[in-house]
Ligand SMILES: Nc1nc2c(CCc3ccccc3)c3nc[nH]c3cc2c(=O)[nH]1
């Protein structure tokens with residue numbers, strides 16, 4: 001075990017990298033997929049089930065937890081790890097992104113943002129300083145800078161002024177974070193789809209110095225082609241010896257394309273959210289289990305999957321419990337999706353270490369093109 005935060009690169013294959021992030025609460029194998037536990041729970045999953053899928057770290061949300069049950073209450077109860085019974089690493093987002101996408105009546109100034117809770121309409125305030133205080137109260141191992149993520153499409157002037165604000169907030173986040181051994185602070189690159197603005201942002205963050213660097217401002221509706229266009233250069237603008245975290249991504253083929261371009265960490269609500277709606281991700285493509293064609297199908301979701309849903313249940317059963325709106329439906333499909341996403345990560349880590357990422361990627365795409373699933 002270690003009392004410090006560190007990142008070791010073990011292997012590279014093209015731009016793809018594999019390694020390990022060491023924290024006092026445990027190691028994170030990279031490339032890593034991080035399930036989202038927004039309100040101190042990965043929905044429909046027990047923490048031990050999340051760990052069983054292979055996840056080394058999960059995500060929490062400053063925005064949701066500050067509103068309910070409040071960061072002060074979680075701190076008084078021993079912090080987020082004890083509160084939600086997860087003793088491995090936790091990364092928390094800084095809240096600004098969620099305010100802009102969820103809260104009402106927002107007022108954004110240089111100082112920070114005031115907003116009305118989407119839960120009960122009460123008024124709240126976030127700033128770099130308050131976000132750092134909340135994330136410290138939660139006790140998260142990886143803290144994100146307080147930033148502003150502009151909605152796309154946006155004109156260049158808007159992207160530039162927003163990125164400049166986020167860089168000033170990054171400095172204030174760094175100053176407020178202080179020196180917390182064993183805890184990490186990650187900067188977040190902004191700059192939209194503009195290569196020169198992203199370069200400016202990366203240089204500003206590098207000068208402030210962070211334990212890791214996120215590529216922010218993507219997965220906000222720009223589409224995969226535009227996102228990959230940015231990822232063709234953005235990771236290389238960031239320090240090579242620190243973890244690179246692409247926020248909010250994504251579908252299986254987004255994840256593979258991001259790792260191929262040098263990304264080490266990703267998060268997305270997709271596997272859990274779509275699991276609850278009956279959408280299963282498999283190596284052969286997506287299965288919408290509510291579709292009537294599954295009602296007599298005795299096969300598992302995915303013959304090659306070793307998760308509890310695929311080992312113990314037929315498509316016919318999963319179809320039935322979704323149609324009957326039974327709680328086990330969301331549990332089983334969420335477990336399968338999270339397990340499958342971790343399978344993809346484990347496959348890529350092994351392929352990168354073996355220098356066979358290109359072959360692994362070709363097989364990944366060939367299997368998905370197989371059609372009838
Ligand atoms: N702070 C921040 N968060 C983002 C998220 C949320 C990721 C998140 C982290 C932790 C918990 C939940 C969600 C994005 N999701 C899609 N695109 C995103 C961009 C940004 C961004 O630019 N900045």
Ligand SMILES: [Zn+2]
Nearest residue numbers: 305307310336
């Ligand atoms: Zn499965």
